[in-house]
Amino acid sequence: MEFLRPATWDEALAAKAENPSALPISGGTDVMVELNFDRHRPGALLDLNRITELTTWESGTYEGQEGEVIRLGSAVPYARITKELSGPLQGLSIAGNTVGSPQIRNRGSVGGNLGGASPAGDAHPALLAAGKDVFVEAESVRGTRLIAIDDFYVGVKRNSLEPDELIRAIRIPVADGPQQFSKIGTRNAMVIAVCAFGFALHPKNGTVGTGIGSAAPTPRRAAEAEQFLADELASRGLWESGGLIGPAAVQRFGELVSAAASPIDDVRGSAAYRRHALAVMARRTLTWTWNEYTQSLRSAAA
Amino acid sequence: MRVTFNANGRPVEADDVWEGESLLFMLRERLGLPGSKNACEQGECGSCTVYLDGAPVCSCLVAAGQVQDREVRTVEGLADDESGLDPVQQAFIDAGAVQCGFCTPGLLVQTHDLLEREPQPSDSDIREALSGNLCRCTGYEKIMDAVRLASARKCSDASEVSQ
Numbered sequence: 064m065e066f067l068r069p070a071t072w073d074e075a076l077a078a079k080a081e082n083p084s085a086l087p088i089s090g091g092t093d094v095m096v097e098l099n100f101d102r103h104r105p106g107a108l109l110d111l112n113r114i115t116e117l118t119t120w121e122s123g124t125y126e127g128q129e130g131e132v133i134r135l136g137s138a139v140p141y142a143r144i145t146k147e148l149s150g151p152l153q154g155l156s157i158a159g160n161t162v163g164s165p166q167i168r169n170r171g172s173v174g175g176n177l178g179g180a181s182p183a184g185d186a187h188p189a190l191l192a193a194g195k196d197v198f199v200e201a202e203s204v205r206g207t208r209l210i211a212i213d214d215f216y217v218g219v220k221r222n223s224l225e226p227d228e229l230i231r232a233i234r235i236p237v238a239d240g241p242q243q244f245s246k247i248g249t250r251n252a253m254v255i256a257v258c259a260f261g262f263a264l265h266p267k268n269g270t271v272g273t274g275i276g277s278a279a280p281t282p283r284r285a286a287e288a289e290q291f292l293a294d295e296l297a298s299r300g301l302w303e304s305g306g307l308i309g310p311a312a313v314q315r316f317g318e319l320v321s322a323a324a325s326p327i328d329d330v331r332g333s334a335a336y337r338r339h340a341l342a343v344m345a346r347r348t349l350t351w352t353w354n355e356y357t358q359s360l361r362s363a364a365a
Numbered sequence: 366m367r368v369t370f371n372a373n374g375r376p377v378e379a380d381d382v383w384e385g386e387s388l389l390f391m392l393r394e395r396l397g398l399p400g401s402k403n404a405c406e407q408g409e410c411g412s413c414t415v416y417l418d419g420a421p422v423c424s425c426l427v428a429a430g431q432v433q434d435r436e437v438r439t440v441e442g443l444a445d446d447e448s449g450l451d452p453v454q455q456a457f458i459d460a461g462a463v464q465c466g467f468c469t470p471g472l473l474v475q476t477h478d479l480l481e482r483e484p485q486p487s488d489s490d491i492r493e494a495l496s497g498n499l500c501r502c503t504g505y506e507k508i509m510d511a512v513r514l515a516s517a518r519k520c521s522d523a524s525e526v527s528q
Contacts, residue, residue: 164497
């Protein structure tokens with residue numbers, strides 16, 4: 064096995080172009096498990112720890128995305144996302160705080176979740192919920208390619224990266240409304256999600272975002288549920304009034320989220336339980352975020 | 366391959382390191398630092414917790430080659446030749462928080478980090494900080510006592526110094 068240690072991003076891209084099968088390693092919290100248990104023996108490891116720009120983030124405006132955007136370096140550890148970005152990336156920071164344990168959150172990053180593309184990765188539901196204009200910045204010696212988050216996940220543990228590409232950053236619009244994340248597991252720490260749900264209100268353009276984790280071959284959006292809720296909020300003037308959504312619409316939203324999943328029975332839970340839990344999490348996260356939204360309307364009016 | 370780095374304040378060098386090997390294996394098997402324990406090898410148990418450039422991490426999930434030119438501090442590096450055991454270690458002994466002892470090195474490093482960041486943690490802060498460290502002797506209550514004791518001593522030492 065080879066151990067490649069590029070000192071710069073350009074060297075990393077060159078190394079990946081030369082060794083397309085090299086496995087990138089950053090925090091190692093997934094890759095090392097595979098190696099320790101001899102499940103995977105790549106020809107080469109490509110260590111990204113020396114590339115300091117991967118652990119930085121910046122805010123700015125970018126073409127194709129409305130408003131302010133956080134360009135999050137792919138290797139910024141979850142502990143720092145929660146500490147430094149809990150406002151602008153509320154959903155991702157709540158999700159990141161449920162990853163593994165403190166030790167794991169000091170190493171694990173969104174780039175690792177995306178590279179692994181496990182349907183159980185905690186970042187995915189939050190990224191999907193943050194909007195359709197979340198982009199993965201994939202880079203190779205051939206140049207930079209922006210992959211919309213909806214096009215990124217293509218199968219169980221498969222993403223749409225080309226073999227010579229590395230993830231440089233993730234471009235995520237700054238939250239313009241409350242965001243939430245909920246996850247089912249047997250305890251509060253060190254759990255792989257039985258299923259998970261991310262939700263975001265986008266009052267600026269009158270949409271809502273959803274993301275389902277661990278309940279389909281890939282992380283996925285509940286598109287019909289999003290459309291139903293956006294129509295409901297718009298037609299009843301609720302964005303302006305901040306009035307109650309009401310149990311019928313909340314219930315329907317939960318049903319549509321549950322229907323969007325295609326879970327399986329496995330060691331962590333049954334398909335039926337996952338469907339049930341998703342409806343519960345959808346209703347709860349909607350209620351939490353809507354309460355936060357109406358409170359912000361009221362305090363703005365006061 | 367050869368890996369050179371700083372372990373507990375001194376430069377060290379490990380030879381014939383396999384490229385896929387973990388920092389934990391290198392510490393224990395090549396550098397004579399067996400304090401960090403090898404239990405789950407998948408980041409579930411925290412027994413192998415060490416500081417890497419000042420942040421506690423599971424050494425079983427760091428590739429050995431990734432620590433080239435970096436600083437690692439293991440449980441062996443908590444005690445000081447002159448002042449003896451670290452207050453966290455003394456508190457674990459005094460509170461009876463050590464049963465079989467296998468989880469203890471990881472708990473010591475993780476507690477050391479917690480008290481550096483937050484000298485007076487609440488019980489929920491302690492539980493959260495230690496959520497990635499498993500004790501199968503079910504000694505958690507004594508461990509909580511030990512962290513509270515270390516915190517109390519640390520705070521009273523600090524107030525004595527300031528007086």
